[in-house]
Amino acid sequence: MDSTARATLTPLRDLEPERLRRMREIALVATDVDGTLTRSGKLESAAVAAIRALVDAGVAVWPVSGRPAGEVMGLCRYLPGVVRGLAENGLLEVIPDRVPRWLGKPTDKARLRRVGELLNAEHGAGLEVVADDFCRLGDLAFERAGRGEDELLRLRAAAEAAGVHLIWSNVHVHLAEAIPDKGAAVLQLAGEVGIDPARIATVGDAPNDAGLFVGGRFGLTVGTADVGHQRAYFPSLPDVITGEREAAGFIELAEAILAARRG
Numbered sequence: 249m250d251s252t253a254r255a256t257l258t259p260l261r262d263l264e265p266e267r268l269r270r271m272r273e274i275a276l277v278a279t280d281v282d283g284t285l286t287r288s289g290k291l292e293s294a295a296v297a298a299i300r301a302l303v304d305a306g307v308a309v310w311p312v313s314g315r316p317a318g319e320v321m322g323l324c325r326y327l328p329g330v331v332r333g334l335a336e337n338g339l340l341e342v343i344p345d346r347v348p349r350w351l352g353k354p355t356d357k358a359r360l361r362r363v364g365e366l367l368n369a370e371h372g373a374g375l376e377v378v379a380d381d382f383c384r385l386g387d388l389a390f391e392r393a394g395r396g397e398d399e400l401l402r403l404r405a406a407a408e409a410a411g412v413h414l415i416w417s418n419v420h421v422h423l424a425e426a427i428p429d430k431g432a433a434v435l436q437l438a439g440e441v442g443i444d445p446a447r448i449a450t451v452g453d454a455p456n457d458a459g460l461f462v463g464g465r466f467g468l469t470v471g472t473a474d475v476g477h478q479r480a481y482f483p484s485l486p487d488v489i490t491g492e493r494e495a496a497g498f499i500e501l502a503e504a505i506l507a508a509r510r511g
């Protein structure tokens with residue numbers, strides 16, 4: 249049965265005892281940022297404390313964000329114990345005081361811009377580039393500005409006819425050369441630094457995290473409670489969902505990992 253057709257999502261607290269015990273083996277938590285580490289758009293002290301506690305217990309934490317390389321660099325610089333992150337939905341590895349590194353072929357941002365201009369000129373798109381574009385190395389993002397899905401589907405078809413992908417979040421519209429896959433980026437980087445994917449837990453809240461939830465990739469995939477009502481938009485669903493939303497869900501996962509290690 250397709251995973252999206254599952255009747256229920258398993259709560260994290262109902263994970264089988266053997267899998268709960270195996271959470272002690274988790275060596276890395278790859279976490280989305282907006283809506284997963286944040287609550288109502290802000291990073292609060294409880295989430296920072298949960299990151300600190302994981303790192304102190306020997307569990308690495310990698311932010312994996314759709315935000316620009318420049319913003320993720322600031323995040324990695326200031327979050328306690330965090331030494332690297334993934335930006336722009338997995339296009340780049342970011343380590344403070346190093347030039348961001350492409351995990352695949354660099355995108356041709358000028359080409360993406362030209363497609364954006366074509367959508368505006370020939371399809372009445374009215375797209376406006378986001379203000380933080382100067383921090384984005386490979387991703388081209390526009391304000392979604394309340395566009396509905398019918399309009400986005402129309403623009404997606406026009407973008408695809410011009411040879412690029414158009415995707416959206418609740419706030420942005422992106423033009424991309426490949427469909428973003430945060431999970432593939434985490435796997436690539438984990439392979440490079442020698443972390444067994446079976447020892448990785450991933451956590452996210454929204455459809456742009458679907459790559460983090462692909463079955464068979466990671467030891468444990470976790471959605472925040474927010475995934476429940478968006479399930480129709482996920483090509484892959486997580487193994488479990490937390491009982492809490494947003495950052496409280498991340499904290500719930502952190503506490504479960506720490507409890508298993510104390511076990």
Ligand SMILES: [Mg+2]
Nearest residue numbers: 280282283454
């Ligand atoms: Mg998110």
